[in-house]
Amino acid sequence: xxxxxxxxxxxxxxxxxxxxxxxxxxxxxxxxxxxxxxxxxxxxxxxxxxxxxxxxxxxxxxxxxxxxxxxxxxxxxxxxxxxxxxxxxxxxxxxxxxxxxxxxxxxxxxxxxxxxxxxxxxxxxxxxxxxxxxxxxxxxxxxxxxxxxxxxxxxxxxxxxxxxxxxxxxxxxxxxxxxxxxxxxxxxxxxxxxxxxxxxxxxxxxxxxxxxxxxxxxxxxxxxxxxxxxxxxxxxxxxxxxxxxxxxxxxxxxxxxxxxxxxxx
Amino acid sequence: xxxxxxxxxxxxxxxxxxxxxxxxxxxxxxxxxxxxxxxxxxxxxxxxxxxxxxxxxxxxxxxxxxxxxxxxxxxxxxxxxxxxxxxxxxxxxxxxxxxxxxxxxxxxxxxxxxxxxxxxxxxxxxxxxxxxxxxxxxxxxxxxxxxxxxxxxxxxxxxxxxxxxxxxxxxxxxxxxxxxxxxxxxxxxxxxxxxxxxxxxxxxxxxxxxxxxxxxxxxxxxxxxxxxxxxxxxxxxxxxxxxxxxxxxxxxxxxxxxxxxxxxxxxxxxxxxxxxxxxxxxxxxxxxxxxx
Numbered sequence: 131x132x133x134x135x136x137x138x139x140x141x142x143x144x145x146x147x148x149x150x151x152x153x154x155x156x157x158x159x160x161x162x163x164x165x166x167x168x169x170x171x172x173x174x175x176x177x178x179x180x181x182x183x184x185x186x187x188x189x190x191x192x193x194x195x196x197x198x199x200x201x202x203x204x205x206x207x208x209x210x211x212x213x214x215x216x217x218x219x220x221x222x223x224x225x226x227x228x229x230x231x232x233x234x235x236x237x238x239x240x241x242x243x244x245x246x247x248x249x250x251x252x253x254x255x256x257x258x259x260x261x262x263x264x265x266x267x268x269x270x271x272x273x274x275x276x277x278x279x280x281x282x283x284x285x286x287x288x289x290x291x292x293x294x295x296x297x298x299x300x301x302x303x304x305x306x307x308x309x310x311x312x313x314x315x316x317x318x319x320x321x322x323x324x325x326x327x328x329x330x331x332x333x334x335x336x337x338x339x340x341x342x343x344x345x346x347x348x349x350x351x352x353x354x355x356x357x358x359x360x361x362x363x364x365x366x367x368x369x370x371x372x373x374x375x376x377x378x379x380x381x382x383x384x385x386x387x388x389x390x391x392x393x394x395x
Numbered sequence: 396x397x398x399x400x401x402x403x404x405x406x407x408x409x410x411x412x413x414x415x416x417x418x419x420x421x422x423x424x425x426x427x428x429x430x431x432x433x434x435x436x437x438x439x440x441x442x443x444x445x446x447x448x449x450x451x452x453x454x455x456x457x458x459x460x461x462x463x464x465x466x467x468x469x470x471x472x473x474x475x476x477x478x479x480x481x482x483x484x485x486x487x488x489x490x491x492x493x494x495x496x497x498x499x500x501x502x503x504x505x506x507x508x509x510x511x512x513x514x515x516x517x518x519x520x521x522x523x524x525x526x527x528x529x530x531x532x533x534x535x536x537x538x539x540x541x542x543x544x545x546x547x548x549x550x551x552x553x554x555x556x557x558x559x560x561x562x563x564x565x566x567x568x569x570x571x572x573x574x575x576x577x578x579x580x581x582x583x584x585x586x587x588x589x590x591x592x593x594x595x596x597x598x599x600x601x602x603x604x605x606x607x608x609x610x611x612x613x614x615x616x617x618x619x620x621x622x623x624x625x626x627x628x629x630x631x632x633x634x635x636x637x638x639x640x641x642x643x644x645x646x647x648x649x650x651x652x653x654x655x656x657x658x659x660x661x662x663x664x665x666x667x668x669x670x671x672x673x674x675x676x677x678x679x680x681x682x683x684x685x686x687x
Contacts, residue, residue, distance in 0.1 A: 183458055230485060236456060238484055241476055247446050248481055251453020251461075255415070258435045259457065280477075283446035291438070 135171070135205045137163045137339070138394050141367045143201035143214055145394070149387040151218030153226055157377035159198035161303040161336070161362040162270060166195075166202040168342035169268045169299065175206055177265075178234050184261035187236050187252050191245025192272035192301060193227040200224065200232065208234045243278025246271050246298055250284045253296040253355070266346065268297045274306025277315050282327070288355045289328035294348040296355040298329075302336065303364035305375050324357045336360025369393050396533035396551055397494055401425050403537040404462060408433050411541070415454050419447045419465030421494070426464070444469045448477035448489075455487035460541065466500075467493030467550060471512040482546050483519045490540050491548040496526070496581050497628025498668035499553040505660040508671075509550075514633025516548055517606050523547040524606035526580040528566075530555050532603045535562040552582040559588070559601055565612045569619070570598030575686045576620035578613075578639060580605060583626045586672055589679040590686075597686070608638055614646055623652040624686060626677045628668065631656040655682070 140163050148156055173186035190199050197217060203209045209232070216222040223231040227240030236252075239245045249269035256265055275281065288296050302320065304311050311317050324331045330352065332345040345358045364378075365371030368390045371380075382390065405428060408414045415436045416429050430437045436459075440447045444465060451461035463470065470493040471478070482489045493512070500507035513524050523545050527533040533551070540547045559566040568591060570576065576598040577587040584601045591597040600616045602609075617623055617639075625636040631654030640652055655677035665671050672678040676685060 187456065237452075238480065241480055243445075244449055244477065244481055247449030247477075248453040248456065250446070251450030252456045253453070254438065254450065255454040255457025255459050258415070258459075280445040280449070283440075283443035284449070287440060287443065287446055287450065 135167050135202070137167060137337070138367070140167065140198070140201050140205055141394055142391065143204065144197045145382070145387060145390050147197045147201060147214050147217040149382040150215065152381050153197065153218045154379045154381055155194045155197065155226065156368065156380070156382065157303070157305065157364040157371055157374070158192065158272070159195045160366045160368060160371065161364045162192070162195045162198045162301050163202070163366070164337045164339045165270055165299050165301060165342060165360050165362070166198055168339050168346065169270065170202055170206045171339070172268070172343055172346040173266060175208055178208065184263040184265050186266045186268065187249065189237050189239070189245040189249040189252070189267070189269040190228045191239055191249070191269050192242065192275055193239030193245070196226055196228045199228050203234065242272065242275040243280040245269055246281050247284040250288045250293065250296060253288065253293040254291060257293060257295055266295055266297060266348070268299065268346070270299050270301065272306070273300055273302045273304060273317060274311055276300065276317065285324065285327045285329060292353040293355045294350065294353040297346050297358065298355065299342070299358045299360055301362055302359050303362045305364045305373070305378070307378055308375055310375070320359055328354055329357045330354050331357045331359065333359045334361065336362035337366060367394055396527055396530055396555055397425060397553070399530055399533040400492065400536065400549070400551060401429070403534060405429050405432070407537055407541065408436060411460070412436070413458065413460040415459040415461045417447055417451055417461055417463045419444050419469060421465045444473045445477050448474040449481045451489045452481035452485065452487050455489055460488055462490045462492055464492040466495045466507070467509045467512050468495070468507055471516060471548070475515065478516070479519055483521055486521060487546060488544045489546055492551065493548065494551045494553065496550045496552045497583065498665065498671040499582070501665035501668050501670060504662055508660065510629050510657050511633065513548060513550055513605065514630055514637070517638070521546060522606065523604070524550065525604050526550045526602065528556060528580055528584040528601050528603050529559055529561065530557060531560045532562055550581060554582055554585070556585055564602070564604035565609045566601040566603070567612070567616045568599040571596040572619055573621040574598070575622045575624055576600060576616060577624050577626050577682065578602070578635065579626040580635065581628065582668060583628045583672065583677055586677055586679045586682060587626050590682040593679070593683055602635065605635060605638070608642065610642055613639065613642060614648065617643070617648060617650060621651070623650050624655055625652065626655045626682070628672070629656060630658070
């Protein structure tokens with residue numbers, strides 16, 4: 131199942147969730163699809179299901195891509211497909227930010243600048259426990275999110291403690307909440323910033339699952355953590371939403387949903 | 396009482412491999428023996444308190460029982476969102492160990508006066524709050540916290556108080572019927588106990604555990620008195636005074652309840668916490684002079 135999850139299928143699930151529920155965050159969900167597929171492909175999902183102490187952990191720090199997270203989890207067998215119909219539905223636990231009330235989610239997020247730090251603590255703990263199971267800790271982080279100072283506290287710490295079991299994937303879609311990051315707080319040069327903090331840094335096409343997956347191998351030479359800058363397109367796959375900041379918030383109507391599905395197909 | 400609690404942590408770490416001790420670059424001449432004995436379960440995160448809290452949450456996710464230690468103003472105020480989102484929402488059994496309660500940092504100005512923190516924390520359901528009032532209780536507190544297996548905050552004063560010599564969460568020292576009951580905790584409890592020594596008509600109710608409140612124990616004590624005075628080195632409205640008022644209102648108990656506590660931040664310099672206890676009239680002499 132791992133290698134057969136198609137980005138288009140996940141995107142179709144996301145569009146269905148967002149259209150049926152009238153929910154937002156289309157752009158942020160679409161940009162992260164291949165990253166999420168690479169993350170879940172790189173871990174043993176059976177251990178996540180059994181809650182094995184030495185399981186790999188996935189932390190979705192940009193919690194507003196909940197639709198993409200749940201859709202990807204469903205395609206990996208971590209949630210039933212029928213659960214996606216519950217998204218944003220009153221009385222359910224499938225809220226618009228990633229929640230650990232949903233089975234097999236490690237940590238609830240929503241406020242930015244938390245998930246990477248929790249992932250760092252988890253990586254430290256697993257390293258201390260020394261399971262020798264090859265377990266990894268993966269954190270998906272937004273590019274706007276790294277304007278939060280707490281992220282840099284986490285990065286400094288992870289590098290200092292040689293947490294090579296930690297992988298931080300940056301969804302570098304270059305648009306934050308209402309504008310392009312270059313206009314608000316320019317992150318450039320991002321690669322050099324992380325390198326200056328002592329991380330192993332890769333800069334890849336964030337819509338290439340194989341390219342991302344190739345980076346998710348611990349560096350046993352310098353034992354430093356890994357940052358994968360995934361260059362993505364916000365709203366990827368939905369032509370009218372690509373590069374448009376407004377699709378952080380805008381909701382799909384029937385006409386636009388049909389247009390988006392037709393573009394995917 | 397820091398020493399007793401750190402000693403208890405050291406002893407417990409010898410038998411419980413789940414305990415992970417984290418510091419925010421504080422605790423000189425206090426924490427080194429833990430670092431030396433348990434290097435795999437000790438970390439100094441540096442001056443990065445937001446990370447201190449979230450890393451603790453991550454360690455709890457990995458199966459540890461983290462204890463995060465620094466001065467309370469850094470531990471609580473700076474990290475309020477991290478405490479709520481990463482610890483409380485997940486019911487992680489992380490213990491926040493904060494020092495320098497109330498006016499312990501007297502000359503260091505209001506950034507270092509810790510007179511508003513646990514009242515903020517008590518707005519989080521599921522967070523236990525302790526304020527050890529004596530060495531005896533401090534020595535026993537870690538066992539209680541670990542057994543209760545919930546998020547917890549321990550507010551540690553700098554003094555080493557011999558009285559009340561009890562491991563109980565609530566200590567009631569009876570006074571004369573229909574007189575004044577002083578309700579207090581932490582350093583301010585010492586002012587109350589000294590006042591009771593000089594005027595045995597005063598009753599004293601000392602709370603070592605503030606949240607959850609022992610409603611039955613408190614109400615039983617309140618019933619014996621005509622006047623209730625809540626004495627604390629913390630804002631009254633959000634602190635114990637507020638809690639006692641809520642308790643009485645919700646229980647249909649009609650009592651005169653007053654607060655002896657700071658009512659604002661101050662930039663005045665005090666050489667010790669005694670200066671501020673006197674300023675806000677909850678030092679022993681003021682209690683004796685004002686309350687009959």
